[in-house]
Amino acid sequence: MWLSHWNNVQRCLVLLVLLVLAAPQAVALVAAVDQNGDGLVYPSAIAGYHAPVDRTSSDRPFLFWLNDDQDDLELYESWPHTAPDNADDHPGSLRDLEDITRIVIEHDDWQSLDPAVTQLRLAWEAGDDTPVIRLWRSGIPRCSRSYLEETVIGQRQLASPYRESVGVVAQQALTLPLSLWTAAERERQWLCLLFEGVQAGVATLQVSLLINEEVVETSPPIHLVLRPVKSFYERVAVHWPEEYKAPWGYFRNPPVPELHAQPEAMGVPFERPWYETSDVIVWVHGWIPQDPENYRRTLVFSFETMWKRLWHQGFRGRVIHFRWPTVKKLEMFGLHVSEYRAYKSASALNEYIHQLPDELSVHVTTHSLGGVLLMEAIKQGLTAEQALFQVSAVAAESFDSDDSLVIPGVSESPRSALGHTGYLTETKTPIYTAYNPADITWMGWNAAQRVTKPLAGVTSRYVWVPEDESGSGVRLNRWWLHSRPVDDPHEAMAGAIPARSQALGAEGRVSGVVEAAYNLHHPPFGFQSDHVAMWRWNPQKVLPYSNLILDVFNIPYNDAGLSGSDQ
Amino acid sequence: MMHRSGITALILSVALTACVTTPEDTYSTADLALLQERGWEPNFDGITPANLEAHVRAEIATPIVFHGLVLDESSNPIPDHPVSIVVFDRVLSPFQSPFFGWTTLQGIRTDRDGRFSLTDLRGAAVVVSVGDRDYWDIDEGRAQRVYHYSTWRLAENEHMLPVDPQSPAVFHLDRKPERARTTLVRLGSITLPLDAQTGIALNRPRYPVEPGVADLLLHFTREPANVDGRFSWRLRITTPDGGIQRVQTLFTDQAPAEGYLQQLDIGYEASAQGWNHRVDIPCFVLTGEGHYASLVLRVRTLETPFVAVSGKLNPHGERYLD
Incomplete structure (x- = not known):
């Protein structure tokens, strides 16, 4: 009522004052992690920019994996894991950086705080079982993840003073002096830390601001779950009954075993993350050894690394590793029997994918010799959103019978109704191929076609x-x-x-049932002669390749796009 | 997982056979799709559809001899410098636009005298580029030179054909000036809401910005899919106070000075021949702030439509885009 006695200007002024007083006070101290997987960490909103704020909760925690592999080489990684990366204070290598993630601590005005008496304390607030994390000061400008994207910046993180850990958060809290950061760093709103998972657990992390050892402010908690990397993806396996020999071991038509895919827990069952989307990528491996030790090593080196790289590029669907019974002895024997088994395992892949829930969007990809299996599965009626053949060791002529693909000089090779030419002529599954004509593997593949077949x-x-x-x-x-x-x-x-053409993974001109071919020899990929560069090389050189996979599958991805910054 | 075995097989193959062929670094179906989607066709002056294929076959059969010399800014030879060579040496099969296929020669580098040469080749033309991230061809100020060898195209050459080793094509490389330095644009994927405007700033990844601070404004529409799964879709790209120019490829060191449009429309009708739900758009953009950029906009229009943006921006207001 009293407002009615005032003029409009007065009423507006009063309402404005009331609104200001009623508005929630800005939180001065906020800590954040990349909760939504977009590659960015924003503790608070930025005017004019619609990037969401990263906020965790008990039902939407930040999930990350334990850094218990051994990335201590310039290239590739070590096996066995006699000295896991999380057992010492230093990041092991450029590759190890993909097992490390960020915490950003925001404050309105770091500069106003006296670094001589100000500290930050990181402590677990509550949890079922207390995890352990190890932290480093980030040497990366603007708290970006460019340590994963560019070699030079990754190397900066591996050099002093950033390579020395600032401590661990375990049952004991970790207290860091504000003077840990330079005056230039404190001029910005954000202080940046990196951390790795040392011990699994579920808890909330609180960051507190201490002045003269008294807590003056505490950030909202970060809900964090650390667990083994194998719990993040699913595995299924097809096994070949030992009593079934190679087909040339039979006087009469070879018997064909009935094959099915079975779950493969490997001691760590898959746990569905809260953020899982409806996208599923089924990954069919190539020609790999199958004895337990070498299989586990290969899984870690190749597929598991690719899973991490897809995760870093923002993929939050499920990835399923499809194991099939290759034969690989002394690194060189078993190619043709593996190829035979690839054909026979295709029905198991079809059966497995067919039983997945209809509401899922299933994308299938394969590397190298797994191309035989995937081709056969598609021929048998596999329907997926897309199929991506990565440097696949399967005849290009199977996908496209155009004579231009026939290698000059081999056109007189046997042609048969049972041959490769035009083997796959129709499918509802859009097919893509990533090829590399410089890949040294094609020398061996061609030799196998001409000599050993x-x-x-x-x-x-x-x-x-x-x-x-x-x-x-x-x-x-x-x-x-x-x-x-x-x-x-x-x-x-x-x-x-023998094939009359080059392998699909060597040939860019293939058309037929192939929608598009992408040249991995050219920028931004530049894989040179390496058949497995996508996981053997450090992430800073090959992240655009992970984006190619997601792009082919029409799944949005983070930056470090296809521009190839590090070529 | 054939890498180590591949090496082993290589050794064996050398011992077993000398007739194993190696793949060639040819054009890809993705390259062709890019050109075909833009409707690019080579200029065949005076050629009829009836004799076109014979004409193209004759062109790619032309012998090629090329001698090159790469020098630094002080005219000293640059040894072991990578040289990119593309030869137009193939006829597309099936025979359709752009009719010519090409091969990228692998591993060409200058010798210790800064020289390189091509012999025993046949093709219609070669495209040579010697610049890299830090150096450019100061005589040309652009990324590449084209040499036509077929009789019909000789008049189009801007340079003499360097068939004589005593008169090689000389490439002077100079360190790029600061004004030619660019920053990378790596926005990742930005979701396109239906029937709504999306602002994109070239320094803001993954998410839209308010229209007032946007370098590009995108408006995406899509109709329901028909029984074949096809749908009509359209994307309108507007450049507030700037311009956009769609191009065939981005193989150039400089953005064009003219030819920018304020608005670009792309898309397909569901009934269109060559319909696609994925389109890559190489383009030059002049921002409202007067900065030039070369970008590839990857438009994906299925369930979750998005555009992925990558490229380079010259923040100095120059047209140089290395």
Whole structure:
């Protein structure tokens, strides 16, 4: 009522004062992590920019993994893990930086605080079991994640003074003097720390501001979950019954085992993260060893690394590793029998994907020899959102029968109804391929096509008998004693009939059922002759490749886009 | 996981056979899609559709000899310098626009005298570039030189064909000046809401900005999909107080001075031939602040439509874009 006696100007002034007094006070101290996975850490909103603030909660915590692998080399990583990265105070290498993440601590005015008497204390507030994290001061301007994107900046983090840990947060709190940061750093609103997971656990982290050892302010808590990396992705495996031999071991048509994919826990079951989207990437590996030690090593070096790189690029769907029964001995034997098993394992992949819930968007990818399996699965009717063949060791002519793909000089190679040409002519699944003509693997692959393919073990050999009207024109001869026709296209393509084209992973001109091919020899990828650069090289050189995978799958991704800053 | 085995197989293959072929670094279907989507076609003056293929086949059969010399700013030879060579040496199969295919030659570097040469090649033309991130070709001020070898195109050459080793093509490299230095634009993916305006600032990754501070304004529309899964979609790109120019490729060191539009419309009708839900847009952008940028806008229009933005920006107001 009393307002009615005032004029409009007076009323506006009073309301303005009331609004200011009623507005929530700005929080002066806020700590944040990249809760939403967008590659950015924003403790508070920025005017005019719609980037969301990173806030954790008990049901939406920040999830990260333990740094218990061993990235202590200039290139690739060590095995076995005799000295895990989280057992010492220093980041082990540029590669190790992908096992480290950021905390940003924001304050309205760091400069107004006397560094001689001001401290920051990091402590677990509550939790089921207390995790342990190790921290470093970040040497990266603006708290960005460019230590993952550019080699020079990553190396800065690996050099003094940033490489020395500032301590751990365990059951004991960690207290850091404000003077840890330079005056120039304190001019900015953000102070930056990096941390790794040392011990698994679930808890909330609080950052407090101390002046003269008295707490004057405490940040809202960061809800944090640390757990083994293998709990972040799912694994299934197809095993080959031992009693089934290679097809050339049979006098009559080889029996075919019934194969199914089974869960593969490896001691750490998959735990669905709260943020999981409806996107699923099924990853079919290439030609790898299968003994337990080497399989585990290969999984860590290759797939697990790719999982981390996709995660850093913002992928928050599920990744499923599909294991199939390759044979690889002495790094060179077993290629053709593996190829045969790839064909026979395709139905298990189809069966597995078919039973996934309909509401999921399933994307499939494969590396190298796994291309045979994925091609066969698509031929058998696999339907996915997209299929990406990565440097795949499968004949390009299977996807595109255009004569221009035939290698000059090999056009007289046997042609058969069971051959590779035009093997896959229709599919509803959009197919993409990432190829690298400079990949040294194609020398070996071509040699296998020309030299070792007709050989079938020690005593047998496949022969081409075009006048043989009993079947496909392909026969398996054992010494001079026995001969049988080959009716199974899988046996024929895996063991008898050489490809007339380059591999799909070597050929950019392929069209047919292929939507698009991407050249990994060119920028921003620049993979040179390396068949496994995408996981063997340090992340600073290959993050654009992870973006290519997501881009092909029409899944949004973080920066370090396809521009290739570090080439 | 064939790397180590690949090396082993390499050794074996050398021992076993000398006839193993190696792949060539050819154009990709993604490269072709980019050109075809833009409708680019080479200029075939006086050629009829009936004899076009024969003409192209004749052009790519032209012998190529090229001698080059790379010098620094003091005219000293630069040894072991990488040289990028693209040869137009193929006919597309199936025969369709842009008709020519190409091969990138691998591993070409200058010798200790700064020289390199190409012989025993056939093709219609070669594209040579010697610059890199820190140096540029000061005689040209651009990324590459094109040499036509086919009889029909000789008149188009800006340079003499360097077929004589005594008269090589000389490339003078000079360190790029500060005004030519660029910053990277790496915004990642920015979601495009339906029927709404999205502001993009070239220094703000992943999320939109208010229109008042945007370098680009995007407006995306999409109609429901038909029974084939196709849908009509359209993206209007507006540049407040600036301009945008869509190009074939970004193989140049300089943004064009003219030819910018304030607005660019792209998209497909569901019934359109060559319909695609993915389009890459190489373009030059002149911002409202007067800065030039070369960008690739990757537009993806399926369930969660987004545009991924990457490229380079010259913050000095110059057109140089290394």
